Each structure stands twice: as structure tokens, then as C-alpha cells.
Amino acid sequence: MLPPIDTNVLKNNPRFEKLYTTITTSILNSDGSTKIDPSAKQRDAVRQELKAYRLKAARVHLLRTAISTAGQVTAPSQPTKQEDQEQQQQQLKQPKQYQHRRSKSRPQPQASQAQTQIQQAPETPALPPDLVELLFLIPAFLNNASTIPPSSVSLLLTSPPFTSLPALFPDLVALVSARLTAQAKTLARVLSPSTNASYIHRVIPSLPSIATTLISDLEAEKTALSRARLTATASLTRHLAQHTEASTLLIRALEAKHDLVATSTELRAAEAYQDAQSWAIATEALLWETRHLAYPPEARAALVHYRQHLKDAGRRLEDATRVREAELADYGVDVPRRDSLAGGRPRRRATVDENKERTMREMARVWREMETRLQEIQGDLNRLR
Numbered sequence: 001m002l003p004p005i006d007t008n009v010l011k012n013n014p015r016f017e018k019l020y021t022t023i024t025t026s027i028l029n030s031d032g033s034t035k036i037d038p039s040a041k042q043r044d045a046v047r048q049e050l051k052a053y054r055l056k057a058a059r060v061h062l063l064r065t066a067i068s069t070a071g072q073v074t075a076p077s078q079p080t081k082q083e084d085q086e087q088q089q090q091q092l093k094q095p096k097q098y099q100h101r102r103s104k105s106r107p108q109p110q111a112s113q114a115q116t117q118i119q120q121a122p123e124t125p126a127l128p129p130d131l132v133e134l135l136f137l138i139p140a141f142l143n144n145a146s147t148i149p150p151s152s153v154s155l156l157l158t159s160p161p162f163t164s165l166p167a168l169f170p171d172l173v174a175l176v177s178a179r180l181t182a183q184a185k186t187l188a189r190v191l192s193p194s195t196n197a198s199y200i201h202r203v204i205p206s207l208p209s210i211a212t213t214l215i216s217d218l219e220a221e222k223t224a225l226s227r228a229r230l231t232a233t234a235s236l237t238r239h240l241a242q243h244t245e246a247s248t249l250l251i252r253a254l255e256a257k258h259d260l261v262a263t264s265t266e267l268r269a270a271e272a273y274q275d276a277q278s279w280a281i282a283t284e285a286l287l288w289e290t291r292h293l294a295y296p297p298e299a300r301a302a303l304v305h306y307r308q309h310l311k312d313a314g315r316r317l318e319d320a321t322r323v324r325e326a327e328l329a330d331y332g333v334d335v336p337r338r339d340s341l342a343g344g345r346p347r348r349r350a351t352v353d354e355n356k357e358r359t360m361r362e363m364a365r366v367w368r369e370m371e372t373r374l375q376e377i378q379g380d381l382n383r384l385r
Helices: 007-012 014-027 040-070 081-093 096-105 111-120 129-143 150-157 162-191 197-294 297-330 354-384
Strands: none
Touching: 007 014, 040 129, 040 162, 129 162, 150 162, 162 197
16 A cells, blocks of 8 residues: 655645645555556466465355364254253242342343244254265365375275265255355345345355455545544644744743833843952952052062072072081981981981991080089089089
């Protein structure tokens, strides 16, 4: 089936509408196949041949099904008088309330209905035993004929009940015909439910045309459904566009109503922001002016010279420290010193004599003790004076 196109699209595009009409009417069929094809005749012949094979296979299947189910049709069993009496006694034994409810909720006993059905149903005569055996054996024989050896096939065909098949053939054909007619009537009831049951056999010849009509109607309904879906989609699109336009107009109306307050608030915020920026700039300018007044050019020049003097003094101090450390190293004393520029860990000399350092430290300790004793003696002398 060709995909349907929205009518609005065709109306808005006249050239495309013309092209679509040409394609759907002159070039392509309804199923999407091309009409301009040189090999269409060959395909039609193949299609007709396949149709003939399908019909043949359908006939064979129907005949096999009818033969296999022909022996299953039996007359409905009639209820006996004893069963009717037992059913009436069971109903009498039940309580009256239950019988009253049952009479309201359920229909009357089905004995009368069964009797009417039995009166309407034709009585089927009993089948001969050979015919019953044929009805049971023929379907199995047809289904397994390709797998049975030829000797077995010939043995079966020359053995009863197959030997009585020519004599029972008219009865077999009548049963198969009755079964096919019953199946056709069932199908006719489905396809034509409004027809009276007594005239349902008249609908059987028109079953192919009814099926063809139903198939074509189904395809037409599918196409109409697709077009209806496209129409619904287009309508929904227009509805959404109108809804969007209405929402836009509502937003504009709200903006027009509340725009004055929002604009005034925005202007006040912008004014406050500008005031804050102006105060920040004024504060920075005042800071630079204060710095200029507190530190005139002469003071700034003096501070620069003083910083240079401090740097020179630091370098001289470092040089003097190195000289004193070298002198102490000559006496065997290792003074840990730090890298003044890097601020690292204390470093010790690796070439210092530990014995000499120990001796010098001992001499320094003795010297301090002697100075301490001299000070004590000097104090005692001063007290005695």
C-alpha cells in the first residue's frame, strides 16, 4: 500500500500534488508495484500458475479434513425418561427459596430445548462397519503414503476394508459432501450473520465474492485509517500552533501589565550598581591621593635609598659572619649556619677536626668556670672592704 499524503501538503504544493497523482494513477499500483514493466506478462503467468497450485493444495486439504472428520458427526443423544424423573426429583428436594432464585436467574431446564433441537436435527443413519474403518484408515493412509513402501501400499489396497472401497464410494462421497456443506454453512453463518438459518445454504455460492469484498473493504479501511491519522496529526499540529500563539499573547499581556514595575525595579538596581561603582572608583582615587600626600617624592627617594642600604648592610653582615666562622673553624669549632638567602637547614663543615673542637670547647668551659670563680672572689673582696 502506498503511504498516504496529507491533503494540506498537497494543497500547499501544487506541483508535488500533480507528481503524486501521476505516480499513483499511471506509474504504480495500489500495492506499490510498477505498472510499466515488460516482464509483467511473465509474472502474471507465474502468478496464475501459483494460484492454480494453491487452489489444488486447498482442495486436497479440504478433502482430507472432510474425510478425517466425516466419521465424527453423530446424532445428539436423547435424554431418557429415567433421567428426566431423576432431574425433577432433585429439583423437588431443593429448598423453595433456591428454586425461586434459580427460576429467576437461570432459564428453565434444558429438556425442552434438547427436544426441540432433536426435532429440528435430521436423524443420521448408522454407518456400515467397513465405511467406518475406511473413514479412520484413509486419512492416515493419505498422510503417510509417501513414507510407506510400495509393497505395503499394494498390500493395503488389496486388503479389506480397502477392497470394498468401490462399493462404498457413493456413501463416502455423500458423507464428505455433507461435511463440506456443514463447514461451508458454518463459514456462511460467520460471513452473513443476518441471513435466516433455513436459507443459509443459498449464501454458499457467494462466499468467494463476500471474502473478496471483505478483503477490499479491509484495505480501504486501512487506507482511510491512515488518512484519518494524518488528518488527526495535522489537526493536532494546528492546535498546538494555536495554543503556542495564545500562550505568547498571554505572556505579552502579562508583560504589558507588569512591565512598569519590573522596569522601575530594574532601573533602580542599575542605578545602585552605578553608585557602587562610582564609590569604589572614588575610594581608590582617595587612597592614591593619600599615599601621594603621606609619601612625597623626597620621602619615597629616601625610602628607596634606605632599602638599598639595608641590603648592603645585610651583605656585609653575611661576609663578617663567614669570616668569624672561618676563624672558629681554625680553632676547631664548627658553628652551624643557615643559608641566609635560601633559608635552608643548618649546614656543618665536613673538614673540622673533632678532637680539636672537643679540646677548644673544654678550654672554653674551663675559662667560663674561672671567670665565674674570679667574679665570686671579686665579690667577696668587695664585701670585705
